[in-house]
Amino acid sequence: MTTASSSAPPAPLRGGFAALTLHSFITHHDRLWLRYAHTRTGSERAARAIVEATCARIAADWPRIREEGSLPGRARALLADETGRWLRRHGRPPVPAAAAASRAAVRALLLHETRGALAALEGETGLYGAIAALPGRQYDVMVLRYVLRAPDEEVAAYLGIEPATVRSHVRHARRRLARVLGIPETARRGA
Numbered sequence: 001m002t003t004a005s006s007s008a009p010p011a012p013l014r015g016g017f018a019a020l021t022l023h024s025f026i027t028h029h030d031r032l033w034l035r036y037a038h039t040r041t042g043s044e045r046a047a048r049a050i051v052e053a054t055c056a057r058i059a060a061d062w063p064r065i066r067e068e069g070s071l072p073g074r075a076r077a078l079l080a081d082e083t084g085r086w087l088r089r090h091g092r093p094p095v096p097a098a099a100a101a102s103r104a105a106v107r108a109l110l111l112h113e114t115r116g117a118l119a120a121l122e123g124e125t126g127l128y129g130a131i132a133a134l135p136g137r138q139y140d141v142m143v144l145r146y147v148l149r150a151p152d153e154e155v156a157a158y159l160g161i162e163p164a165t166v167r168s169h170v171r172h173a174r175r176r177l178a179r180v181l182g183i184p185e186t187a188r189r190g191a
Contacts, residue, residue: 021062029072032158050083073159133180141166144159
């Protein structure tokens with residue numbers, strides 16, 4: 001599989017420290033970017049195209065992006081923009097999260113006592129709607145952490161936030177999902 005990390009930097013960045021830092025940055029993040037784009041589009045081919053376009057935009061503006069300070073945050077914004085462009089260009093709505101991965105994620109993020117309730121809800125669109133309706137940052141954290149199984153530190157680095165903030169977003173998202181899905185308060189305690 002060809003990934004963005006295997007592409008050569010554009011001519012102005014070939015050689016030198018700028019090219020090395022760009023290559024390192026892309027190599028470190030491209031696998032997660034691919035996985036994330038895949039969850040939004042449902043297509044590996046689309047994910048590759050999105051990540052390649054994102055990497056090209058990062059490379060084209062690398063010196064300025066480096067000076068801005070929040071490399072992961074800027075890269076994430078560019079990835080989200082490229083994903084949105086791809087979806088609009090192909091007339092497709094975003095996939096709330098890959099269907100099979102969503103079911104696994106919801107099982108992992110709610111309590112063991114709720115498995116019966118989740119099994120009943122599994123095929124219903126309300127479950128996917130609840131995940132898709134999470135506020136943007138909570139949605140991103142939940143997809144990265146539970147669907148893509150990225151550790152908190154990687155999620156934090158990708159989003160340009162602290163690991164403690166990742167955990168806070170998880171707590172709030174879990175509460176919101178439990179509330180929307182009608183999980184009783186007593187079942188949510190200790191989660």
